[in-house]
Amino acid sequence: MTQVRAVRVHTLGGPEVLQVDQLELPDPGPGQVRLRHTAVGINFIDTYHRSGLYPLPALPHGIGQEAAGVVEALGPSVTELAVGDRVAYAAAGGAGAYATARNFPAERLIPLPEGISDEVAAAVLLKGMTAEMLIRRVYPVQAGMTVLLHAAAGGVGLLAAQWLAHLGATVIGTVSSDAKAELARAHGCHHPIVYTREPFVPRVRELTGGKGVPVVFDSVGKTTFMDSLDCLTPRGMYVGFGNASGKPEPFDMGLLAQKGSLYLTRPTLFTYVQAREELLASAAAVFDVIARGAVKVEINQRWPLEQAADAHRALEARATTGASLLIPG
Ligand code: NDP
Numbered sequence: 001m002t003q004v005r006a007v008r009v010h011t012l013g014g015p016e017v018l019q020v021d022q023l024e025l026p027d028p029g030p031g032q033v034r035l036r037h038t039a040v041g042i043n044f045i046d047t048y049h050r051s052g053l054y055p056l057p058a059l060p061h062g063i064g065q066e067a068a069g070v071v072e073a074l075g076p077s078v079t080e081l082a083v084g085d086r087v088a089y090a091a092a093g094g095a096g097a098y099a100t101a102r103n104f105p106a107e108r109l110i111p112l113p114e115g116i117s118d119e120v121a122a123a124v125l126l127k128g129m130t131a132e133m134l135i136r137r138v139y140p141v142q143a144g145m146t147v148l149l150h151a152a153a154g155g156v157g158l159l160a161a162q163w164l165a166h167l168g169a170t171v172i173g174t175v176s177s178d179a180k181a182e183l184a185r186a187h188g189c190h191h192p193i194v195y196t197r198e199p200f201v202p203r204v205r206e207l208t209g210g211k212g213v214p215v216v217f218d219s220v221g222k223t224t225f226m227d228s229l230d231c232l233t234p235r236g237m238y239v240g241f242g243n244a245s246g247k248p249e250p251f252d253m254g255l256l257a258q259k260g261s262l263y264l265t266r267p268t269l270f271t272y273v274q275a276r277e278e279l280l281a282s283a284a285a286v287f288d289v290i291a292r293g294a295v296k297v298e299i300n301q302r303w304p305l306e307q308a309a310d311a312h313r314a315l316e317a318r319a320t321t322g323a324s325l326l327i328p329g
Helices: 044-051 118-138 155-166 178-185 200-207 225-229 254-258 276-291 305-316
Strands: 002-009 018-025 032-042 066-074 086-090 101-105 146-149 170-175 191-194 213-218 232-240 263-265 299-304 323-327
Touching (some): 002 305, 018 305, 032 118, 032 305, 044 305, 086 118, 118 155, 118 276, 118 299, 146 155, 155 276, 155 323, 213 225, 225 232, 299 305, 305 323
Parallel strands (some): 146 170, 213 232
Antiparallel strands (some): 032 323
16 A cells, blocks of 8 residues: 555536545556656646546546656566656556556556656657657648648647658648747747637638648637638548537538538547557657657646646646646655
């Protein structure tokens, strides 16, 4: 048994429902290790779990999908890891990363290479593997393409913009302020559009000589879905991967025909890293673009574990850029 501090959700609601509990952590079970967290990644999905937009099994439940740390104890039958190993995880093992330590399935852990610090790992794994999934596997982007990326100064946004530029694509990105436009521009976004001031459809048409883009990566959802379809070339693909502004309204599938035989997909990272080989390959691709200097990880906000509610307030108020961390302390 070990004492841990864990942020938990006892009732669904706003950031104020996040509560720090003192808990007894049992010894790790078969196939598990006890992981001491050194840095915890904050992701927009955590706000959906807290509010109930994405329901979790039963209350109270833990929260958080991503962390890095050190293996502190091994459960029975764990042979591939040793006490003291630096590891991280994302999008696996259930919610519960907002904690000083937890037991975690060894088979879902990613060993950290020397050049990747714990903080960088916790900041980049979930968002970076999402970017990798989107631009290499959901829609393999080729050099010379022009693509539209919403929320380009956000956590996933800054990583995806840099990676897209590295692949040789021209990136049109939407953001909500001039400051975010500058930040996005400094991270691979060739044409930032302040979509809270200027409608993005005519601008995308203008930037593409009227043709539109072959793919839109949209994590904003409700407020951008319909207009995004109007940015696509015939047979273009809408990739909806989030709901920062809420879920898009149900729509008539015939619209995809009317607007030019469009494709639509709604990927989740969970399905794209389910197999261990896929998980390790995706993480390795992320570490590789970082090591080569093609993608820089911007950790622009840090909060102590106890201030998780403030972190959620900032994320939902669009007041963050790049990645945010909770530091367990
Ligand atoms: P971000 O840092 O990108 O934060 C969300 C951003 O969305 C905001 O900064 C804001 O940028 C934009 N936004 C637009 N409208 C709103 C609104 N009404 N309220 C709040 N934000 C708004 O978060 P993450 O990088 O953690 O995640 C980005 C998105 O990707 C999320 O939607 C998340 O759910 C999704 N995601 C999906 C995954 C999947 O597997 N499908 C995996 C990982 C992330 P601006 O101010 O510039 O508009």
